[in-house]
Amino acid sequence: RFHQIKDKEITKEQHLGRGTRTNIYAGWLKIHGSLEDDDNESNNNLCNKKGIRVVLKILDQSHKDIALAFFETASLMSQVSHCHLVFVHGVSVKGSENIMVEEFVEFGPLDVFLHREKGHVTPQWKFTVAKQLASALCYLETKRLVHGNVCGKNILVVRNGLEEGSSPFVKLSDPGISLSALSRGERVERIPWIAPECIADGARIGSAADQWSFGATLLEICNNGDLPISGSTLPEKERFYETQSRLAVPSSQELASFISMCLTYDPAGRPSFRTILRELTEIQIKNPDISSECESLPD
Ligand code: ATP
Ligand code: MG
DSSP states (O other): OOOBBBBGEEEEEEEEEEEETEEEEEEEEEEGGGGGOOOOOOOSEEEEEEEEEEEEEEEESSSHHHHHHHHHHHHHHHHOOOOOOOOOOEEEETTTEEEEEEETTOOOOOHHHHHHHTTTHHHHHHHHHHHHHHHHHHHHHTOOOOOOSSSSSGGEEEOOOOOOOOOOOEEOOOOOGGGGGHOOOOOOHTTHHHOOGGGTTTOOOHHHHHHHHHHHHHHHTTTOEEEEETSOHHHHHHHHHTTTOOOOSSHHHHHHHHHHHTOOOSSSSSSOOHHHHHHHHHHHOOOTTTTHHHOOOOO
């Protein structure tokens, strides 16, 4: 259900960071054909003689269930195709090492990007990114697929859109190991992005889970990569959901009520991505200067 990549086709380079039970490296995937024996240096930083630039997600040594969940994600990502979903080339199994080979995205994760560039991104920029994310999730919704790990860290910036007249382009990354295979602690750690109904053991996870996560991510985007509660302790996080607390929303009435709808504790009360996409467009048209509102979050 996914492409098997041979060990000798990949080259591992610098370590980029750690994920949920993974280590991520930059690397290259050899491609067959003309580029390999091309003498004149076609020096493109994403594609050259070494192959195509990729990230290698190496799964920690783990129990069979975790490896299976990891393969399932690779398989899910191989079955979908959307311009705002990251491309998964396949999986390489090298001895006991399981490696997901994924498209390398130049400007990295959105949360880090926003922290760094907060002075330069406009409200329009944020809206464009939100709509691209919603379009990817709308696509998954129509296929009745759930992502399960939507957050700023898992949105990758392909084009920064910071120059005059250009616009950003983002892709939603793979969700990694599915929620049901993670420990309760790992799920609690994901508060406030993870939907409340996903905390319990053996929870059934539906599309509405992504709708909550989208709301939290939109808030994170409005707030330049910061999200209240995300840095709290696990007991504080648990308490936050147990008491059905609400995250602070932007002062713009329309945007606030829209985000609040996504962040409804009852999964059935959240809007579908079709609705989300329509509402986002409407809010954007009605508030060409949504900016100031989007940036002034109450504390
Ligand atoms: P999780 O399942 O929790 O998302 P993960 O294995 O996907 O875990 P991340 O924490 O999402 O790992 O990613 C770790 C780091 O790797 C990111 O902060 C980013 O710097 C880098 N990274 C991940 N994917 C890509 C990509 N496609 N292109 C470039 N950099 C990436
Ligand atoms: Mg990730």
